[in-house]
Amino acid sequence: MTAELDPIIHPTHRLRICAMLVAGSTLELSVIKKHLDLSPSALSKQVAALVDAGYVKQERLGSDTRRVWLSMTRQGRKAYQGHIAALREIVNATTVPSPDNYRG
């Protein structure tokens, strides 16, 4: 896995959508909507960007076609993990001076 910021996942709402999908494997769209402060159209736009990139699979299961289910694809999971690793590298690169540095 390469630590690399992904331009598709980078926007805050998409990052949070991916994070939820990684935690939940398969989630109904309404669950994601409940936890994001987004209008239905804005949410659809963010999800569409992830679907178009091939990072998220969108499907309707069973007889209830009103319910939309989302899950991460293998490609999406890989990109997400790379993005998280890149964020961690940025955070870890911040050198916090330890108390030992001040000792003579």
Added chain:
Amino acid sequence: MENNTHVPDPAEAREALASIDTAQRAVRDTPWPTWIYPANAFLLGAMTLTFALGDDGFPFLLAAGAVLMAVNVLAGYRMGTPYTLPTSRVFLALVGASTACLFAAFVVSELTAQAWPIVVLAVAAAAFYLAGGVAHRRSTGTPR
């Protein structure tokens, strides 16, 4: 498609990582319906009890196991989160203890023909699960 990625500074990156954690916890801690706790406790107890029946109990063990899985997957689909693992460590530990009672009943049934240790383990399996249910409900709150 976006081509230029704004590289976040450490504070922004830290904030993004924190927001991920919050989002994941929110999904994993989706409240479960109240009925699922006694239902699961009963089914786990029933699965444990089947070891008291000897070899005749195997079909009942399979049936109870299948019902347990079906109930949880269907409830998960109804909630919109079929495969999420709760964050409550107390709940997970008590589910582990409940499952350990189930396996212990298997071992006991191989060692002795007496039924009472299996009954005790079945009660313990159900009790551990119910205690875990209380911990889980406290960590998630009630469903809306």
